[in-house]
Amino acid sequence: MAAGAVLSWAIPRYELLNPYLQATLMYLGVNIILATSLNLVNGYLGEFSVGHAGFMAVGAYASATLTVILLPSGAAIWRFPLAILAGGGAAALTGLVVAIPAFRTRGDYLAIVTLAFAMIVKSALENINVIGGPRGLLGIEGLSTMPWIFAWTVLSVWVIRNFVYSNPGRGVLAIREDEVAAELMGVNTRWVKIRVFMIASFFAGVAGGLFTHLLQFINPRIFDITKTTDILVMVYLGGVGSIGGSIAGASLFTVLQECLRPLGVWRMVIMPLLLVLLMLFRPRGIMGLRDFPWFRPSVDLPPRPPEINNS
Amino acid sequence: MTPWFQANNVMHHFGGLSAISGFNLELRAGELVGLIGPNGAGKTTVFNLITGVYRAAQGSIRFQGRELVGLSPWIISGLGIARTFQNIRIFKQLSVLDNVRIAHYRSARYSLAEALFHLGRYRREERGLTQTAMETLRLLHLDSYADEPADSLPYGLQRRLEIARALATGATLLLLDEPAAGMNPNEVGQLMEFIGWMRRHFNLTILLIEHQMKLVTGICERVLVLDFGVTIAEGRPDEIQNDAQVLEAYLGQAENK
Numbered sequence: 352m353a354a355g356a357v358l359s360w361a362i363p364r365y366e367l368l369n370p371y372l373q374a375t376l377m378y379l380g381v382n383i384i385l386a387t388s389l390n391l392v393n394g395y396l397g398e399f400s401v402g403h404a405g406f407m408a409v410g411a412y413a414s415a416t417l418t419v420i421l422l423p424s425g426a427a428i429w430r431f432p433l434a435i436l437a438g439g440g441a442a443a444l445t446g447l448v449v450a451i452p453a454f455r456t457r458g459d460y461l462a463i464v465t466l467a468f469a470m471i472v473k474s475a476l477e478n479i480n481v482i483g484g485p486r487g488l489l490g491i492e493g494l495s496t497m498p499w500i501f502a503w504t505v506l507s508v509w510v511i512r513n514f515v516y517s518n519p520g521r522g523v524l525a526i527r528e529d530e531v532a533a534e535l536m537g538v539n540t541r542w543v544k545i546r547v548f549m550i551a552s553f554f555a556g557v558a559g560g561l562f563t564h565l566l567q568f569i570n571p572r573i574f575d576i577t578k579t580t581d582i583l584v585m586v587y588l589g590g591v592g593s594i595g596g597s598i599a600g601a602s603l604f605t606v607l608q609e610c611l612r613p614l615g616v617w618r619m620v621i622m623p624l625l626l627v628l629l630m631l632f633r634p635r636g637i638m639g640l641r642d643f644p645w646f647r648p649s650v651d652l653p654p655r656p657p658e659i660n661n662s
Numbered sequence: 663m664t665p666w667f668q669a670n671n672v673m674h675h676f677g678g679l680s681a682i683s684g685f686n687l688e689l690r691a692g693e694l695v696g697l698i699g700p701n702g703a704g705k706t707t708v709f710n711l712i713t714g715v716y717r718a719a720q721g722s723i724r725f726q727g728r729e730l731v732g733l734s735p736w737i738i739s740g741l742g743i744a745r746t747f748q749n750i751r752i753f754k755q756l757s758v759l760d761n762v763r764i765a766h767y768r769s770a771r772y773s774l775a776e777a778l779f780h781l782g783r784y785r786r787e788e789r790g791l792t793q794t795a796m797e798t799l800r801l802l803h804l805d806s807y808a809d810e811p812a813d814s815l816p817y818g819l820q821r822r823l824e825i826a827r828a829l830a831t832g833a834t835l836l837l838l839d840e841p842a843a844g845m846n847p848n849e850v851g852q853l854m855e856f857i858g859w860m861r862r863h864f865n866l867t868i869l870l871i872e873h874q875m876k877l878v879t880g881i882c883e884r885v886l887v888l889d890f891g892v893t894i895a896e897g898r899p900d901e902i903q904n905d906a907q908v909l910e911a912y913l914g915q916a917e918n919k
Contacts, residue, residue, distance in 0.1 A: 510778050517777035517784065518763075518770040518791065525764045528753035535713055536831060537739040537768040546774070640755060648780065650788040653759050653808035654796060 352505065359501035374565075377497055379605045380504040381562045386585040386597040386604075387511050388554035392461075393583070394591030394640075395515060396547050397527030402449065402465030403555050403582050405472040408574035409445045410438030410556025411563040412482055415491050418564070420481070431494045435503065435560040442556025443549045445472075450548040454541055469579060476571040487570025488563075495565040503561055507554050512594050514550060516651040523547050527592075584626060590636030595646060599637050664727055666691045666867070667835060672721035674704075674711055674891075681707045682891040685721070687869075689835070694861060694868045696882035696899070698875075700911060704891040705871045706748060709837050713745050714738040725835065740768055744833035746824045748840045748871070754813035758804060761812050761823055762795040765830035769794075795830060801863075802826045817844060822856075829864055836860075838870040842877050854880050879903065887911070 362368055368376070385403065392400045414434040422430055453464040477485040514520045522543045525533035534540045563569050581604070589600020607625070611618040629636070644652070667689035674682040682704045689695060697705050710716040712723060714735040723730040730738055744765075753761050770791055772783040799805040802822055807815060812823060821841060828836055841857070842850045854877055861868055872878050878885060879899040887895040887902060889911040895902055902908055 513778055513780045517780070518767060518772070518788070519774055519777050521760060521764050522767055524756055524760070525753055525767075528756060529751050531715060531735075532747070532751045532753065533764070534735040535715070535739055535745060536765050536827065537736050538764070539734070539736045550778075648788075650785055650792065653757075654792065 355501060355505070356498070359497045363497045373497065375605065375609055377495065377500045377565055378562075379602060380500040381558050381565065382582075382585060382601040382605050383504050383598050384507045384554055384558040384561070385582045386589065386601040387508055387594055388551045388558070389582050390586050390589075390591060390594065390597045391511060391514075391523070391547055391551040393586055394593070394597075395520070395523050395527060396544060398544070399459065399462045400465045400548075400551075401462055401576070401579050401583070402469045402472075403551075404574045404576070404578035405465070405469035406442040406446060406552040406555035407559035407562065407578070408472050408476060408571065410442040410559030411569050411574070412476060412488070412559075413441035413556065414438030414560030415488050415563045415569060416482060418494065419488060419491055431499065431564070434494075434564070435557055438560030438563075439553040439556040442559065443553035446549045446552025447545065449552075450545040454544045454548070466576075469574075469576060473571045473575055476574075483570070485571060487568060487573075489568055491563055491567045491569070493564060493567050495561050495563075500561055500565070503557060507557060508594060508598070511550075511554065512646065513648070514547075515594065516648050519543065519546070524592075584622075587636055588626065588629060590639035590641070592640040593636075593638045593642050595642045596636055596638040603637075664724070665689070667725050669708075669712070669723045670721055672708075672711060672718045672723060674707060674716060674718055680891055682711065682718075685888075685891070685893060687886065689867055689869065691834075691867055692861075692865070694857075694870070694881060694883050696878040696885040697869060697871045697888060698873070698878055698885060698902075699888035702890075703888040705888055706839060707891075708888070709745055709839055709871070712738075712837065713743060736768075739831055739833075742832065742834040743837065744828035744831045744835075745837035746821075746828055746839055746841065748843065750817075750820050750824050752812045752820055752824050752827065755811055757809050758799065758812050758815065758823055759792070759795055759808040761827050762798055762830045763791055765827045766791050766795060769832070798826050798830045802829075818849060825860070829860070834865070835867045835869070838868060838872075840871055840873060842872055842874045845874075847876065850874055850877055853877065857881060875903075 363373060385407065389400065389403045392398055414437055417434045417437050418430065449464060449468050453461045476482065482488050522533065522538040525536060525538055526540050526543060530540055585600040585604045586597060588603060589598065590596030607622065611621055614621065665688045669685055669687040672682060672685040685708060697708065699705055707716065711718050712730065714730065714733050718731045725741060725743065728741060753764065770787050772787045776782040776784045796805055796808065799808060804819065804823060804826060807819070812820065815823060842853055845853060857868065858881060860866060882899055885897065885899050885902045886893055887908050894911060895905045895908045
């Protein structure tokens with residue numbers, strides 16, 4: 352962790368890697384946040400959301416609006432974190448609005464609601480002229496530096512892990528396993544679902560904010576259904592219900608995407624093919640439903656039986 | 663004095679099909695009552711109505727003076743009613759320990775913020791939670807499986823885990839849905855002892871659905887016989903066994919097999 356922090360500062364400072372690799376690493380951070388947060392809903396909760404790019408868009412636009420229009424200048428150190436938090440907050444609130452009707456019933460309803468939501472976000476953004484409409488928003492500062500992205504990625508993954516290994520997180524797992532039984536154990540299932548959905552949306556918004564200030568230009572088309580598909584691929588590639596899996600999935604996806612770039616259009620053939628093969632041979636993804644023991648907080652592990660001392 | 667538990671004229675139907683009609687049940691604290699009847703008689707529906715999975719169309723169910731009809735299952739669980747299922751419904755892919763810890767869900771006293779940053783009361787509360795859960799597991803001799811996924815347990819232990827989970831909610835009224843299903847006579851004997859022990863140790867009132875007459879006559883103090891959603895007989899096990907209506911509806915059929 353400390354080595355990572357030092358590297359994230361040293362790499363851009365001394366140009367240890369060429370700019371292309373630096374950019375790839377930074378997109379990797381964004382992708383890790385996207386995959387782990389979507390995994391909360393699609394893996395840990397066991398629902399199926401296809402609106403993650405929509406929440407990312409809300410976060411991206413909210414934070415870009417803040418740095419470009421509302422607080423256009425000032426080098427205050429808190430300006431960028433504030434913009435990212437604003438992106439997360441806006442996405443979380445949107446998540447609440449989506450979750451309230453979506454979790455009224457059980458089943459595949461969420462997929463339909465989130466699909467509709469993603470479309471609404473896109474067309475809404477296309478019709479608001481203040482933020483550029485369909486042309487998009489230009490002139491965003493490149494505030495997403497490598498140390499910032501590293502810090503936000505670590506923080507996001509850490510918080511999501513903390514949530515998973517806590518009492519509220521356990522309620523989420525119980526719902527995935529058996530919703531009726533969970534409710535009979537005292538879990539207020541509807542509220543738990545809304546809450547986890549908001550948390551996932553929050554981090555999609557954070558990722559959106561980082562992404563915007565990295566790409567320095569956004570338009571509504573970036574956040575269409577193909578973006579969601581990318582995130583879904585990362586989650587299922589790495590394995591549902593596993594944070595380590597999401598990190599692995601996001602890494603593999605990002606690397607593959609770059610490696611296959613020279614192939615041009617063929618990339619669109621090879622990527623899905625790889626996914627099909629993976630699903631055939633490892634249907635649960637690289638590490639579905641498992642995480643490394645060292646990844647779990649010590650209080651979550653069952654206590655060791657006391658050593659019996661007969662001497 | 664109001665009874666400890668009382669279901670009064672409870673009615674439920676699926677579409678046009680009447681599942682339960684005019685169901686009455688009174689329980690005194692500490693009783694062990696059996697609920698029997700042929701398949702499809704509505705026994706499990708009664709459990710679903712008590713625990714709030716279904717909402718009774720008519721009638722009232724009162725527990726320690728509180729009306730249960732209209733409450734959500736998670737609230738009813740908090741009042742002290744827990745159940746098991748006919749087809750075991752443990753959280754299969756979670757560890758044995760997590761299964762029981764989820765039953766303590768409502769007793770953890772820390773906020774979401776503390777959970778997200780693992781601050782404040784998180785550590786102490788989680789330790790306490792794990793400890794109580796481990797104690798429950800130890801009492802039911804499941805502690806050596808704590809870190810195993812629940813579905814890796816043999817069938818009998820899965821049943822026991824489901825009971826452990828129900829007990830861990832702190833229930834005072836336990837509803838057991840065919841606890842002896844799939845057990846051989848020897849295992850049924852052990853189960854009877856186990857239920858007796860559990861009842862004394864945790865001060866429980868138990869309502870159980872069962873097909874195995876050995877278990878029903880062996881441990882129930884009172885038996886209710888249900889057929890087509892109607893109570894057709896009620897009394898001590900030996901009285902029930904000689905009731906003509908019951909023989910016709912239930913025991914007679916079983917003998918014909």
